[in-house]
Amino acid sequence: MSSHTLTPLGGAPAGRTVRVGWDAPLASYFASAWDEPADKDAEADHLVFAGGAPYDISDPATVLELVTPYAVIPEGLREQLLADRDREGDRFRGRPAIELVGTAALPYARSTRQADAIRAALH
Numbered sequence: 001m002s003s004h005t006l007t008p009l010g011g012a013p014a015g016r017t018v019r020v021g022w023d024a025p026l027a028s029y030f031a032s033a034w035d036e037p038a039d040k041d042a043e044a045d046h047l048v049f050a051g052g053a054p055y056d057i058s059d060p061a062t063v064l065e066l067v068t069p070y071a072v073i074p075e076g077l078r079e080q081l082l083a084d085r086d087r088e089g090d091r092f093r094g095r096p097a098i099e100l101v102g103t104a105a106l107p108y109a110r111s112t113r114q115a116d117a118i119r120a121a122l123h
Contacts (some may be wrong), residue, residue, distance in 0.1 A: 028057050
């Protein structure tokens with residue numbers, strides 16, 4: 001799994017964290033952005049959470065677009081994310097919980113491409 005922590009845009013609250021990367025066990029790019037609460041007993045304010053299902057996001061441009069309102073996107077990050085995917089590959093297939101995770105995620109697939117990839121991995 002790759003993870004790149006980005007610099008929040010100026011004016012962001014203290015405690016803002018923005019990350020993008022490639023999750024090889026889910027074979028998906030991911031994006032997350034959240035603000036840590038001032039009160040330690042409160043929950044974080046999640047601004048973005050995407051790519052948490054098998055084959056959810058196949059294009060790094062999608063995650064970069066999701067975090068653009070919250071962080072500075074470094075030059076060459078798209079290419080780095082593509083290289084991360086090429087280096088780490090698709091490790092969803094053959095995992096011990098593939099049947100459980102794939103079957104649970106299939107009804108919620110956001111695209112035909114995602115559903116077809118999950119079905120192919122299950123066979």
